[in-house]
Amino acid sequence: MKYMPIFRYRASEKKNLETVNYSNKILPLVEIIQEKRKSNMKTTCFEDIIKYLNENDKQLLIDFPMYVKFKKRTVAGVVNFLSPILANPSLRLSYFDKFKGQNIIPVISYNPNVPLYQKGYLSKEFTHLRSSFQQIALRIFLSHAQEALNEAATHLKPGDIIIVDLDNTNHDDPMLVNFHSQIVSYAKKHMCKAVIVRSVISPDIANTKLTNNSIVNKLDNSLLIDYKKFGFDAFGDYCGIKKDELTDGGKSSPGCIFFHWWTNSYYGHKGVFEQPDTFTTMVAPSLVSSNQWIDYQTKSLLQHKDFCPGCKTVFNITKAREKGNSAPKWKIIISSHYLHTMEEFL
Template identity: 40%
Template structure:
């Protein structure tokens, strides 16, 4: 595998739509985080297989790093809590014969950085998965990185993928220097694909903070162009959307983050707090006259699901007051842009 970019997509409706409207080539390999047992009434594994049919090299993970809170979505809690409590359940999920038979899925060996680290459990997971999968991904967090990387050094095979997941942390910080070196040197010695993964949009960024047609200074997307300077062979992010904590409810707060390749930045747009109608009365006209809208060609706007949806809303052929839908538009535009411009 010689990919440059690994978008991390939560396996839920809007990210699935963005993925389904993308056309990844060998430069892009997605990682799907499975967060629920079912997608509406359909088994997640069945739907995942159907929606990735014909695709090569799809990485899958169960994000046990996600904190479970009282307001976490019930479907997420019911799926992740048992996975957090019992490592063998995660292994059993990946060893489901439907996934194994496809020959395209790459399971991820990962851990919860907020609980005590168990080398024996990770070792057991690697050994069980290796019986059915030639290629594995390893997801390393800063916390417990040393014992985890020791296991990678001992049990990884050529062609495996080693991901250093920084969450929202600044990859330039000096405290990460030695980990960067160990991850990349291990990858070079063992023939692994190394990936620098960051969530670039802060969780505490609110739509009410955004200023129309202004770059959002709190978003640092620079690792997209700097990862190779740290000797990584690829980079990853959350496909131009916020890595939320999967909680339920919340108040309608219209907003949109529009990615610009020219500046490698996100421009912000906002409507009126608690007013869903302002997606179309305020956000839409602001976006259509914006700097990034003018940056992209008609060819991009016509072939990009996100941009063509915005055009359809403007023309009255598509409804435009759904907050999740606008998140999907942003992800689709980001993915389409990287498809076009990555070299």
């Protein structure tokens, strides 16, 4: 494993997971944040994921995240599913039990947003899950990290995974140098893999502020390179897109942030606010005429455009073979391009 993409299991993320053919250099972390992706769905997220696992020779990390902060517009299904877990973390165990016999790694975690660490829950989860799952992951945050590591010390086994989630904090903050060293040493002591993850694209990045064919300077993707420097075994992020804020509503803001492997940078392309047709008339043409797009067609030994699901879709949109005026569709395009790029070049 070199890369751990994090998917909040909604419609776009499900599509991305199913369309990109990835190898064991990639180990996705799937966050289940509601019982059903849409309220009118006949199947639950549990059933959808189990179906995916049964049909594919893949392994997934599964988490029921406790770090999510609710907002006024947070999707009702998310609030209804996660609120009971926050009130009683032990509910996570019954959900993990649904995956017994499946090729998953359960992710043990805690709520980093409370002032006091809730001791005992991690031990309870380790004890319960160890009988059904040979490999377990521990997800820690900057808040309460030491308490969590202290509690987990007697439960970890060789081959387990320690995930350090920095949220939006930059990994090369000088204040974190000793923290990184501590985590890596701790992981080696317990013969575990250490993975560092962060959300690269911050919530304040808006398509309306993008400049066509220009680097989005606020986005620092250097963790892709630096994780090795700090001693971690792998890195992770939200797969080339913003961490889904899990809210309802919002207006159409055509645009995309396209990842370029050779500069390890993101480039912006935008349309006109509240005119979704400009995804097709402006965003797609701007993207396929860019030097970054051309690089993928000329420098990739595998003909990236022909194998990358996202780029194939963009090409089809420019040829009027597919409709391209949907923001969720472009979310899939950009995320699947990033995931395919990691598979191709890492």
